[in-house]
Amino acid sequence: MTLLRCAFAIFALLFLSGCWDRTEINDLAFITGAAFDKTKEGAYLLSVQIAIPSASGEIGGGGGDGGQKKFFVLSAVGKDANEAFLMLQKKSSRKLFTAHRSVIFIGEALGRQGIDNMLDVFTHDPRQRLRTYMLVVKGGQGRDILRSSYPFEQVPMEAVKEMEIGRSELAVTLRDFFMASSGQGVDPVIGVIEAESREKAEVRSDTEMLGLAGTAVFKDLKLVGMLDGYETDGFLWAAGRMKQNRVNAQLPDGGIVGLAVNRAERSIVSDLAGDRLRLKIALTGEGTIVENNSRYDISVPENLAIARRALEKVVERQVRAALTKLQKQYRADSAGFGSALYRRHPKEWRALQGDWHRRYAEADIAVDVELKIGGSGMAGPPLQLNDKEIIE
Template identity: 45%
Template sequence: MRALKAAWLLLVVFTLGGCWDRMEINDLAFVTGTAMDVQEDGSLFCTLQIAIPGSKEGTGGGGKGDSGSFYLVSATGNSGNEIHRALQKKSSRQLFYSHRSVVFISERLARQGINKALLDVFTHDPRNRLKTYIMIVKGGDARQILELNYPLKQVPLEVVNEMQRTGDEVAVTLRDFFIASQSEGIQPVVGVLELGDHLADKKEQIFKAEGTGILKDLKLIGLLDEKETLSLMWLTNKLKFGRISAQLPEDYGEIGVMLNHTTSKIVTHTDNNGIRFNVTLEGTGTVEENNSTLDVSNSAQMTMIKQAMENSMRMQAEQLLVKLQKKYKADSVGFGQEVYKSNPGKWKTIKKEWDTQFQNARITVDVNLTVNGAGMVHSTLQHE
């Protein structure tokens, strides 16, 4: 009986004693952003943005680079683990990555290849969350994004909020990237940022979204501009909102439409003559800008506007597909994945030859738009 009571007492003590390996918040250094660059000798240069303890802005409220809300630490190495050890030695607190929002990678490093050693750290280390965004910095070093004095909010968090709000820019998480890189018949893409203009205070600088990075075999091989990015997002069924415009026939002028709902459907046809794809893009939008002589309240003229918008978007999508097929030779839309889903047996026979098959695949695009209303005015002010 005494032995039983002693056992119960020990159980209570251990239960109430807390977690033996618990890490106190005062012992943690909260990493909010990471930048990866490559040096002349090929080694990696990693910079961490760390929230300063006690700062109200440090973990999400915002603040300027010189306001004391965060600080930067950097280290070099040839692998992710080597760099992490070097960074940890520079911090008196345990580096904690669960609050990190973005990993920035320089264009130069991305073109050399997002090597396996780097990616393994982000996939196998449980301290990293897969909801972290990954973005390429066009031009200079990735660490410049973390170093700049941004006038609104702490940079990584501002990037995430902006990507989530707009719905017309490529926003790829580590999870999305790893899934695409390991999936059948598709190459991953990554959002691109570029440093923008200096403000009145020369120490303050902004950044801007600059399209999409096209990758093949984990190497950056090309960049898409704003219009090409919109087409890519529509083709991949990821476009939430988007502004499109078209020149009307017979020199009537230009019309702008705000898309608020889009869908994409890819139908695969396989036969003895090869593989064909038919892509149907559908969307709903509102006339947002009328720089034409047409009256958008007139049903016949609205039909003309609708057809012009559809033709413009079809040509835009077709031009992007030709670029992916002939210039970059990268299936960033996932046509191979559609073959894999619809006909796994066929995919098994062409998988090793898909690079060549994709370049020669016949792809047709149909666009169906529904244009509702005319915004705040029914026609151009020239009619008033």
């Protein structure tokens, strides 16, 4: 009887064990990046960058593949993003696999049209990774970015991912965008990327390079405008996203002093008395002097105070430049004033919520900056100056 049971168990294992419905790795096409654009007819143009496995089986290839290209790009058109993806699958001999996708590019034209339908693709499909980075392509199509090469990485999307991680203050993922879009009192933003061609580059290069180029401002899931690099620095201060930065200021003698910021904080105070809304943003930061090309001996307290005030003025101008464009031109609360009001004064927020963008656009916003400087003893006067040239 025992032998009969063992035989039956072994017979059952022949049918129950194993992964009969598994998908072999050789049957998958690994998507490293995707791009959403719109056609002249208003349809969706979906493009994906697919890594080409090397002869050794490694995705993206290795050092022994010579000049073989490590990726290729597939594109398809559909009336919506889901249909475009199905058309892409029909063009591929392998099953498209999205779990390795690290970046999603959105063409500027599609962004201005609105991305609500595009985002629906990522809402219902559990295979879509919400930690995928998002970037708007300035003045072009996302497909063009996918086609570009990058000298440092086997697959260009890895380079873009590392660039975003390096600028972590504005690294926005799908998850971040969904949370901001569904949150209270804040309009979402996305980083901007731009292809710098060899012909148009200020400094000539032997290859086409990619570069982060500011901030894309969204309102009601539509791209309403962009902040340049200078304004983006001010936005990061205003939004409480500043982690590390470099601030340069000109001193009265014409020299330059540089501060490496290693800590920054933000607080918002609101005054709801009267008809006009008054907001105040208080910024504090700490850093170290890393450059002094002036004649001032920064180790002297009085001169250090001059440098500190000059640096505070620079930060204030950056923040005001960003807030002016956001508040007056785009009427978008990307810095999260409404969100701060919602957390601290929920009752007052409920009264303002329905008309917030108008009230915000008309509000008076004050900016106060206070910096603390440490380690200035090593940043005294330039060593090439003699004693008579130094301001003590």
